Ligand SMILES: Nc1ncnc2c1ncn2[C@@H]1O[C@H](COP(=O)(O)OP(=O)(O)O)[C@@H](O)[C@H]1O
């Protein structure tokens with residue numbers, strides 16, 4: 001579904017992503033972990049065309065998407081959520097999903113002219129289905145900015161799902177959540193992946209990642225240091241060292 005080959009991205013002298021080769025199979029929930037600054041978000045940014053690759057290639061399905069523009073990547077069925085949420089605080093929950101569905105993130109829904117009433121009704125129904133699926137149905141008319149964080153993250157997910165992506169990239173979907181909220185988010189991710197959607201999940205919460213993902217890749221300084229089943233990867237000496245070294249560095 002997604003394949004990268006020796007993918008690299010430098011920022012000045014900093015190698016944020018270094019010759020990363022990965023394959024994510026269709027329908028897989030694949031985990032991407034690593035200490036802060038190890039290049040996880042950069043991978044999402046390069047795959048989605050936010051930053052061009054410095055070197056290497058990216059394929060989606062069988063088709064090469066290296067260095068396409070973000071809008072072109074979205075059109076090919078890739079959606080993502082952001083570590084720092086990108087919802088519209090002063091729009092309602094419903095409007096946020098509606099706007100995402102139209103791919104017109106800056107236009108307010110009431111400014112849209114939709115001459116086709118039947119199509120509009122169908123789109124509204126689809127927004128409601130998405131809110132239902134993400135547990136936000138009873139909050140449709142609330143302002144997004146007024147939601148508690150877990151609901152804001154659900155809304156971010158609903159927006160990503162609005163165009164029914166084949167590949168969903170989730171950047172710390174349980175960031176800032178309590179263990180119970182995290183479990184609920186993991187269950188939700190499992191549900192949205194169930195119809196065979198491919199998901200790649202960046203997360204620091206190892207319990208969640210182990211329970212959710214069949215396979216993991218661990219990055220450190222932009223390089224892959226381990227890949228495989230969660231149990232094997234999380235007990236790998238290089239992985240333990242990367243995390244310990246990082247915590248020691250933070251202290
Ligand atoms: N736009 C940018 N300009 C300069 N440096 C960047 C930029 N984006 C990321 N970086 C750097 O690249 C490295 C990897 O960052 P990132 O991919 O965000 O890490 P992670 O998501 O794993 O915490 C970090 O050192 C970060 O400071």
Ligand SMILES: [Mg+2]
Pocket residue numbers: 040041042083
């Ligand atoms: Mg990040």
